[in-house]
Amino acid sequence: MKRTVPLIITFLTGTFLVMSFFVPHAPFGELEQRLLVWYAIVAGFTMLLGVDSLIRAHARKVARVREGWGFSLALLAGLVATVIVGVIGRVQFGSPFHIQSPFMFIYTYTIVPLQATMFALLAFFIASASYRAFRARNWVATLLLVSAVIVMLGRIPIGAAISQFFPVAQEWIMDVPQLAAKRGIQIGAALGAVSMSLRIILGIERSYLS
């Protein structure tokens, strides 16, 4: 029961999905859509487990007054407030995502700027990563550096001002060698993914249950 049933469930689900792709006739054709809806429903329930795990972890910190308990309290307060406000939005406006719902206020003034700022941090991180990547210590790293510099210069006006070579070379690198390697990697990865999926469906790969 503990191992066989899950293996059968995985086998059937995976096989039905593949069949659904090739067989449009009822009942197979619409199976993919149906299974994806089921997946979303299961994911919805599981979200409770997730939020519960988050609450427990931080409630424990607060209860035991561990280091940083104040931050954990802020996390819990933020979470609870958002959920309450979401429920209020649902009741009062019919949808938490209604433009006047306080839920959207929280979204607009916390999540949106936080997301945008984290994204902006990327510019700094990419600078520090470049510093390391560009200290070409071997021929492989030198290749990376040269191609990166050409592409960068090719994409800004200064590059074109120095020489027309940069925009032209930039385009060529992106369209030819860059594309070639990307395709090769994607073909290989896709084969690997298909093979792993096959192993999972057939129960050969069961490290997720083992």
Add this chain to the structure above:
Amino acid sequence: MRAPALAAVIATGVLAVFGGGAFAQVGPAGTGTGDAGVAAFGEVDESLIPMACNVTAEDLPDDGGGAIQVTWGPLEARGTDVGILAYEILRYAPGEEPASIGEVAPTDLAYTDTEAEDGVTYQYVIRTKTPFGHTDSEPSMPAVASAQWFATGRLSILIVAVLFCGSVLYYIRRAKLGDELFVRKIPGLEAVDDAVGRATEMGRPVLFVPGIETVSEVGTLAALTILGHVAKRVARHGTPLDVPCADPIVMATAQEIVKQAYTEVGRPDDYDPARVAYLTYDQFGYTAGVDGMMLRDRPEAVFLLGTFYAESLILAETGHSIGAIQIAGTKETSQLPFFVAACDYTLIGEELFAASSYLSREPVMLGSLKGQDLAKLGIIFVILFAFVVGTAGLLIRSDGSSVLTRIFDFVHSWFG
């Protein structure tokens, strides 16, 4: 002929001034030529309004039934160049009156009737609606909706799937029968055990980040298979292992994997479910949380495996800043450069999916790698074959009429 044509010219001029929309409001479309706006400029002879022609209706191929595809050719010009407001699609079964089932913009020349009942014979009429009235096309030939048992448009995918899966299963079988299989060293995977070992020696935790996608994404599944291996190592040495998750299903799955690993090495009590925890589904919220864990818990080994997008660089750089040994892997080609720049080892694309086979060292699992290799050779053969045949074909006859070019075209279109 002259007088109506003149009226049409005037009407077209008015249309150009006011735009079609203005006229649409003057009178309900399809009510004939009695619109007030038109009357002011004279009547338009309905027989001169353009009419849709070549109306075809066919069962929609490769579907589960219930749909008929209707198309019509360009308008038949009949002397009047008035703006078209829309095409209305009328449908009737034997013994029924044509009834409207939908309308499309004047730029569209096709409509898919998704309300058809399988087995019923339908005919379609296209009504061309203009500000001055409408015309109805000749009815289409009868069509019947039906469901197909095979999506013929996906035949090439099926053949590729059968060949590929066959090759993988063949080598798995060979491996089961005892064939020795060689697999070359993959440095990133060789380093997995070293990384765990180093964390153990230093008495610091291992951080395993399984990407930000759900388990419906294969990259995440690949990461979870590696987690099983890492968890067993960690459990044996008693090294703390943290697995922050962005998806609750990934969390539940990861908890099962880690728990199982502790049970297998005989230390089920050491397993702490709180360490395999959900943070948030938000991409950067998760990133901020994991960054915080890195800075405060100072893991010695960091695994960044699975599906990553823009956050890859933030995570890898933070991991680097705390001096952890980092092993990353993803199939996202746009994120790989950052992992290569900031991590000690990077599993590129297929290496990530090969990991569980490689690490388990089970012959059956290694057999599947051999099968993948055979598929690669097959793909390379097809690419080179097409290259040689296509080039030779154009060398022989540059207008593309040689047999070789036709072979090339056949191979090319077969994949499409």
Add this chain to the structure above:
Amino acid sequence: MGSLGMIIGTWLAGFLTLAILSFLYKDNPFYKLAEHLYVGVSAGYWLIYVAFFDVEPMLVTPFMEETGVEKWILIVPAALGIIMLSRWFPKTAWLSRWPIAFTVGVGAGLGITANLQGYVVPQVQATLLPMTGFNLVSLNNLILVVGVVTTILYFYFSKAHKGVLGVTAKIGIVFIMVSFGASFGYTLMARISLLIGRLYFILTDLLRVID
């Protein structure tokens, strides 16, 4: 929300923006606060999101409105979802492997078709290229074909990278590294413009230094 709400909101957004940016200096209480708030608020947001966009329209509403098979079949995913919650009780936690197996099956099933349809077949097709004569297009096609083939060979697992395979795999690495460099440079440029956008927010909306 009135204008007072907007003012408070903008200041809150500004505080959070600066708190996150302060991470660049080093880990500090402001960053910690912003980070914890971010995790908590977004976790709450996604809980509501999933309830409102997944569970309600996909399970609750159809269950109320549908009839017959369409109604009762919803018991299957609902049961899987509820069984997942068995993880709350150690005795029954093992049952959750069933819904987990279901989700893994979905992933594996999609993994086969999506990868063949989305990557293998179209990418191979796009690489079926001839040389059309002595011109630049031909040369590029030749380089593309060589690049794709050698990159694929770099991933050849069941033979040591020595001899001919060693040479081709090495050429593959050349392509891979040039490709990584190009992606890197491309993204670097894009990210910097994003940062400029964020700084612009601080200077205009928040501090009104620039109008």
